[in-house]
Amino acid sequence: MLRILTAGESHGDGLVGILEGFPANLYMDMDFINRELDRRQRGYGRSSRMDMEKDKAIVISGINDGYSTGNPISIMIKNRGTYVNLVEVTRPRPGHGDLVGALKYGHKGGRNALERASARETAMRVAIGAICKLLLRELDIHIYSHVVQIGDIKVLRRFPDDMNWKDIAGVVDNSPVRVLDKGAEESIIEELDKAKEKGDTLGGVLEVVALGVPVGLGSYAHWDRKLDGRIAQGIMSIPGIKGIEFGLGFNLANRLGSKVHDEIFYKEGSYYRKTNNAGGIEAGVSNGENIVLRAVMKPIPTLRRPLQTVDMESKEGVLAQFERSDVCAVPSASIVAESILAYILADEIMIKFGGDSLGEVVANYSSFMEGLRER
Ligand code: EPS
16 A cells, blocks of 8 residues: 655665555654664764765645645655766675675676665655555554664663663664663674774674554455565565564464464453564564664674675685675664564555545544444
């Protein structure tokens, strides 16, 4: 129901995005959208590029007098830095898109590929994700994220009992590495400094949670409509992401079935669970519990102390080219992951409750939720 298209290169004039199929009459809170762009740009371990860019969404179409019109929404984010004399990348970086891109498209080097493969593109997906979050907010669906591991440092998994996700998100948003645990934050910053000193990079694991998701999004009926499959595709499309899990994920492997499936209870007109090992999805359909996913990001492939590669002109063994780079982008990737989840959930909301205006969507949603009480 919703479609998105992005264009733009990291060192070109900017990024362009189109969101089509979005309902009319929703207030487009531009401050919120720009705050989301800002959240993505923060994070200890980003490069000096982030000091240059202060991303701001410029609306070209689809919004009038502050409200969505139902027309395709198009947005532009300008690149601020001026870039001249970008040299061709003929010593491709292992792990980046340089070599595969050059070979696939018949370029002399990796420049054209890396400019598009760059995580710069995710700024536009955050802008579009922010618009999707505005729709979800109308239905009281909220998405949060935090970082649970960077390098060897794992964050304490248990949250204090008196903290809800909104409180957690408040703390996390003020952490330079988006973690809840201050002890882990210090250790992570030390690790990042050490990696930077050595000309190296670090990856990690991020967790995203969606609260208030109604039962019934996605479908068991066909492979490409399964909610977990759709979310996985979206999350895997974030540069550097190499794996995703829902709920207990890979920790399901060594447990008995009797210990992992979330038992079903009923109270005051609704079904509920006391556990959420499934991560909110059963048979490719949301079950009304929080959607919980984790994704692993590999260390950034651009290394100041470069790895072995082959010069594409001479075919000789050389060290890979260095371009300015981040030491770690896991905190930023967690914001991108929130945005992708927002887009997929907004799309699923439109598939199930879709209408041309916000009023229609809300009415369809409310009528389904009321009907649930009789099931
Ligand atoms: C990136 C390299 C760095 C990052 C960039 C992604 O940019 P530059 O080549 O200009 O130093 O900062 O990320 C962004 C620009 C962004 O907005 O996230 C890369 O090689 O992918």
